[in-house]
Amino acid sequence: MGKTLYEKIWDDHLVARAGTDNLIYIDRHLIHEVTSPQAFAGLEEKGRNLRCPERTFATMDHSISTRSLALDACGPTNQLQLMTLKQNCDKYGVELFPVGHQKQGIIHVIGPELGLILPGMTVVCGDSHTATHGAFGALAFGIGTSEVEHVFATQTLKQGKAKTLLVKVDGTLPVGVTAKDIILAIIGEIGHAGATGHVIEYAGSAIEALSMEERMTICNMSIEAGAKAGLIAPDETTYAYLKNRERCPTGADWEQALSYWQQLKSDADAHFDTVVNLQASDITPQVTWGTNPGQVIGVNEAIPQPQSFSDEVSRTSAQKALHYMGLQPGQKLSDVAVSHVFIGSCTNSRIEDLRAAAKIAAAGKVAEGVTAIVVPGSAQVKQQAESEQLDKIFTEAGFEWRLPGCSMCLGMNDDILKPGDRCASTSNRNFEGRQGRGSRTHLVSPAMAAAAAIKGHFVDVREFDV
């Protein structure tokens, strides 16, 4: 029987088998200020070395300000965490992209941007959205801090093998419907824990038609379905994105890599534990109504009745979510007003996302009473957007144009909502309190977020004539 893409990458990284344990080699280790300090402290305590500093890359993204480049802008504890990262990187020889650096940004935005992530690699980071890098056909997953320390010391991880789930999306995506809507629809279909224990491979003509940035949006949210990782087989789109990118192999190395990458796809007779099929033409612009990403509907659908769910747990979850979100079953989301709009995060802060949002922003002004912020994913994205004058479009429409970082995706800085604030957000988690205690988050695409900013409530972006 043939092998899946996941199995091929897995087999090529197996260092040793010890009983039920598998020791897997890690090609790229991405780190940031929040989940690394305790791991560095662990190395220090035991007098251990960082085995491969040249495979390790660091940035500052989670606890930084988006208004100021000063490390103390968000208070002394954030500053200490950022300074600790800097000291650790200096001490262990890890390349760091600090605040103010022209290549700084959200870890999952800068990795691909720099060409650090290649097909067939294993990539880890103390961050669950590491799945983003699966867009390149790399096996990429989030790990805890003890595992970060394990990778520091050994450049390997002990891993059990995951099950495999094939999600096939075929057909053509309707105009106005984006990669974000595809992944939200997938999570709505299989559920918030539907892929637990699995690695997802996304395939089908609708996936193949996506750009690299769109593929990153899809893989990014694999964890929101509970998956360990998400993968898309590399193809011409992947190679075109990588070719001549900083840090990518060149010359004979590139040729050698390319011939290896061309075999990196699931064999026709490979076995998947589960297969799910979706038709792209059925997908509409999505909005979450609840407190997990699986609680999602098309913008024109009514909020479901909790009784309509088949099992007790989903019924109770729906009731609790509606109560928290201050919504009623049967209500239309287009009748729900927003107080905030956040365009950013590792899901949707790349240049194509900003272009899509700017197109809508150009058609109007931010509605009265709405605070809307745009946070580019990296310094390079910011610079590119400014060279295209997207910042002008946003600021003229009444959006705030900020410095790159995680920002209101999780609010470890001062970009935080108050109780009862309702936000149309291009991020990935609508958990209770994620954007601030008592705040209400609705996940949407960049275009849908910009449209909500202008109308002051959710609206089908296809009503905009752009």
Place this chain on the structure above:
Amino acid sequence: MSGITNLRGTAAPLDQANVDTDQIIPKQFLTSVSRKGFGKHLFHDWRYLDLHEQELNPDFALNKTEHQGASVLLARQNFGCGSSREHAPWALTDYGFKVVIATSFADIFYGNCMNNQLLPIQLNSDQMDKLFNAVADEPALEIEVDLPAQQVRCKAGQFDFDIAEHHKHKLLKGLDAIGETLELAEKIDSYERSIPAWR
């Protein structure tokens, strides 16, 4: 780290599905550079009525007098979903939990438990119902968790549970995972010599 074998204790019931890591330990507490001191912020939004953690929410299970000192946490489906933050198991163990029994766990959280001597036990929903009911009837119910025998025992019944052999081994022995891997250094060296230049 010393290992887990047998544990006896009372349980606190958290009768909710999809308890995510943002609830277990919210982001504003993640700026610490230490592994300690997260217990007082555990379930912050649910446990406290105010931001400064002065006013306890009397309705929250963990705050009830009868559940003080509990070392077993009962939960439902998909416990620990969301972020990879190991601060979640750090907060649970710092608070005093040694075992979490739930219908299912999110993958990263489950793995993080293993590195922190926190035992995650998966039981089916009927068994969970029995445990929740038993604790509701008798909050001081003693629950015995026997890792070597892979069994949870209390008045409500005896429940066998599955755990992967390497996880069990690790929890029982309290092994230093890095130390173990470093013994395979030669294999890592030889693997590294085989990596193509482009990677």
